[in-house]
Amino acid sequence: MTDYSTAITAYWDAAAVGFDAEPDHGLRAEETRAAWAGLLTGRLPSEPSSVLDVGCGTGSLSALVAEAGHRVTGVDLSPRMVDQARAKFAAAGLSGRFLVGDAAAPPTGDERFDVLLCRHLVWTLPDPSAALREWTRRLRPGGTLILVEGRWRESGRSGVPYVAGAETLPWHGGVTADDLAAEVRPLVTDLRVDPLADYPILWGGPVTDERYALIARV
Known part of the structure; x- marks a missing residue:
């Protein structure tokens, strides 16, 4: 597991330089940024809350959360991703912890949060079921779990291989809404799925693949 973790860190460290070039990663286009801000605003608490962004990458979603008035903690395995997230917050004059x-x-x-946010991460996890149990334990009673995920039809077409052995991951290539909901439902008191594939912005x-929140x- 140590070697696998090291390989994953190296992969995302290498990806960090160009990560924000993807429209939904860097959110550089105003209309894309506004769309994600609207998506989050409709699902986050209306009052200032503590939000844990797991697999935060370069901090683009964390920034939107902070701009909405919430207290953000971002976690990522890649030091270079975290460095970029910190720099992004500093440049924008935002307060956050990474x-x-x-x-x-x-x-x-032992810290507990009002919200746990995760986007496009569970496919990388060797034991996503254990991670979901851990994440729900990190929430306060009444807390909200927000998972933005999908099943990627284009997975593997880029020609850039993920780490060796990735094809054996439980959710390699993503996870359907039905399968993810089945894992989460025993851990929570209320659950809904919002389809997102029809929102190209x-x-x-x-x-053309399945994407949802x-x-x-809990």
Whole structure:
């Protein structure tokens, strides 16, 4: 597992330089940024809350959360991703905390949060079921779990291989809404799935695969 974790860190460290070039990663286009801000605003609490962004990458969603008045803690395995997130916050004059660590077991001790946010991460996890149990434990009673996920039809077509052995991951290539909901439902008291594939503004263009937001309360 140590070697696998090292390989994953190296992969995302290498990806960090060009990560924000993807429309839904960097959110550089105003209309894409506004669309993601609207998506989050409709699913986050109306009052200022503590939000844990696991697998935060370069901090684009964290920035939107902070701009909405929430207290953000971001966690990512890649030090270079975390460096970029910190720089992004500093440049924007935003306040936030970013930690290098395993998103499946965030290094936040006994701290509990009002919201746990995760986007496009669970496909990378060796044990997503364990991660989901851990994430729900990190939430306060009444807290909200927001998972933006999908099943990627274009997975593997880029010609850039992920780490060796990735094809054996439980959710390699993503996870359907039905399968993710089945894993989450026993851990929560309320759950809904909002389809997102028909909103090309979120992705920088049309997509043909399954994309959705799963929102649940504990």
